[in-house]
Amino acid sequence: MARRVAIVGAGMQKFARRKEENINEMIFEVAKNALDNAGLTRDAIDAVVLGNAVDAFCGIHNSSKLAVEGSGGLMKPMMMNSTSGSTAISLPILGYTHVASGLYDVVMVIAYEKMSENLAAQAVFNTVYDEVYVRPLGLNVPLQCGLEARRYLNKYGLTEVHMAKVSVKNRGNALSNPYAQMPMKITVGDVLNSPYISWPVKLFDTSPVTDGARAVIFAAEDVAREITDDPVWVRGVGRGANSCYFMGRRLDDLGRLDYAYLAARQAYDMAGIKNPRAVIDYAEVYDPFTYKEMQHCEALGLCDEGGAGRMLDEGTSSKEGKLPVNASGGLQGEGNPIAAGMSRLCWCYKMIKKEAGDCQVPKEVNTAICNGWGGMFQYSAVMIIGRD
């Protein structure tokens, strides 16, 4: 039987183009921050989960093997996983599983990405694509999102204005976030006037590429209660994935993310939550592109299917709203170092602990949800955390 697992600390650092440090040095900062936050030393850590999404970005095969020291994992069990963008949450789920299984009591999870080492991001992204059916076509990430976004807007009658509202909200929220790469005070008009990358995705619908890392420490119930008198429990985890043949799937899920609904349901079932909107106080959803925040709010049940537009129009997801989403700024405002999108989990934790500084939302936050998305319209990972 799985035992209860809590988060006892999180480590943050600024997302930016970080050329001063190598990977080891970069992750040392967040590992140290997480240990300080939890009041622990490296000795207390039983195992480390360390990972990034795409080795081709930092140009080192098996890069996590060269970052052992900085992670605190020297001569400890160290494991990595990657599910592209959803690594942001699948990595901490692996860390959670280390503890829930009973094998280890205290586990540090570090997610990192060093995208600035690479000078041809597009060339790297192209190596993601199926070499027979996709690569020769010249697909790239903006086009990939153009395909999906168009289907989504069409399916539910949503608009570019809705997308723009996500950008305005999140970039504005990031002004309060000391770790954010690109906080911006902009208007819907600014977004609508920004150049198209691939309709309907525009420059200001896209999160910036960046470097950075995040760390989270998980602990088993009895140990967590020794470390802190306010443990934040992992209440639910979920994962879902669909076939790599996105052009030939059985489900029309470019509009409705069936694999994401699946992941959310798993997490809610595990957490015993039947009415998400009554229980979830706060959400950090994966928004590499603005329309993704909308799709994910629907998949996570934070609004009705197709209702993401209304959620934005009514201000529900604003910082002061009934169900704030991405008060940190999300990927749009903070930056998108793929795996280090684990920041979404970190901010959920900070919100619950009232350690979110100027990003702190006015309402009481006891239960929060976060997610990651990745692959060829393919993976979703979800985590729900909260106090008893």
Next chain:
Amino acid sequence: MGKRVAIIGIGVTNCEERPDLSHKELLFQATRKALTDAGISRDDIGSAFTTSYDFLEGRSLSNQYTLDSIGGVMKACDLRLGEDGIYGVCAGYMEVMAKPLDIVVVGSVQKVSERREEEDAFQKIVLATLDPVFNRPVCNTVPVIGLEYALAAMEARSYMHRYGITEEQMAKVAAKNHKNALKNPRAKKAKKYSVKDILDSEVFSWPIKRLEVAQMTDAACALVLASEEVAKRLTDKPVWVTGVGWCSGTSYIESRDLSSSAYLRAAAQHAYNMAGIKHPSEEIDVAEIYDTYAYKELQYCEALGLCGEGKAGKLIDEGVTEFGGALPVNPSGGLLGEGNAVGTSGLIRAANAAYQIRGDAGEFQVPNVEIAVAQGWGGIPTYCGGVVVLSRW
């Protein structure tokens, strides 16, 4: 914890080049076999993992493509563990312990035939694994061909220097494993070599000789894991995973004690503690060890506690690890005999060890196996590895 985890299904393809199959198709074959072996259908799968290395695949986010083949469509998603296959067993173990109602599939595939060997593709990948500031520039000044052998040679030399391990002893390991593979129907490239053949083979970088290096091969492997209550319903021959351990040593080549594998010792210690093994050399009946290079088997025998530190030379001289010996090592032929399917080979070590426990190893079955050990390594030039202890009871 009171609850246990078992391997209830095994599927391994032949070790041979299959340029006619895509990597998805090859992995499907292994997974299909494993599901049939376990007596389950895809509907029964809870979650599915693969272990794979992006650069070796030539694809970033390589796990996306193995999802369908592992039965993972619309399941708890496929985690790409960028680790050796043995870590897949460890991760699968944890997953089952955390979710005891779930059946977990772990798979791995390697298509070496997709890398253009004549252009030293693998050597370039080894180069890409090295630290880009301190190590790569130096290695860039020498021909990349043979880079892995040079790196292995440095380690082998250090090991030999410290403990007096000889070339003959290393050659004996290679001869043993090549011979053992003749009994393994999946080892399609098995061939018999004498110790003299091996000593006379081309020296790549002293002391590493051609016949002491496992040749690359394609292969796929899948295992099905389940909790005790599920396993007991589905099979009367569960292979219990009684111990797991893995460990990463220093990133810095310069700081490594190359004469021994401390990381593997730590991993083994953890696995043995879990399994309640106090005297490995007495309690373990068979071991499947990651022998990309012959000297690694000797080093790992020591790290696994099958003999004392520095004593593996004596072990092979006395025939302890021969097929008919007191503690057979790599009765399957190991990587030297089967071929090097890189990350997949770690999972195949576990599969071979599981076959031994079940009594299903056919011609290379060792009699009366109750406890088996399988070990994996991140491969040159990494300094990490994992250990799994399997038991009949």
Next chain:
Amino acid sequence: MSKDVKPITISGEIQVPYNFAVGLAGSRFLAELRDNGKFMATKCKKCGYVMMPPRIFCEECFIDDVEWVEASSKGKIQTFAVSYMSPEGKRIKDPWMLAIVKLDKSDGGLLVRLDEVKPDDVKIGMRVEAVLKPKNQRVGSILDIQHFRPVKD
């Protein structure tokens, strides 16, 4: 700490050549495209699902009991994308377009180029048909499909 040392970067490149195995299903698909201009799919004998791109196993039933069937070269646009970028990332005047087209007589589709139509005239649900390269120019690649265009009825 060395705050007065300017950060150094060194350049490098990784070039690793590959020969990807297309596999049993892909090889037949590309061969039929090249030799006969046909779009071949596989049908799972258990659930009847017609897979495009074809695969030798059905990922739902998880069996490799499939038969080859011919899908149509016509279909419907599921979604599409317009780009004004050259491969070097420079802005170009005449856009190029990609689409996911669900092919008739199959339950799947393909990612394809769209042409012979203006971006503003393309709609989701539009019926399109394949234009193949002339036979002597087809080599057994997905690019043997030149592009898809609106069906000329």
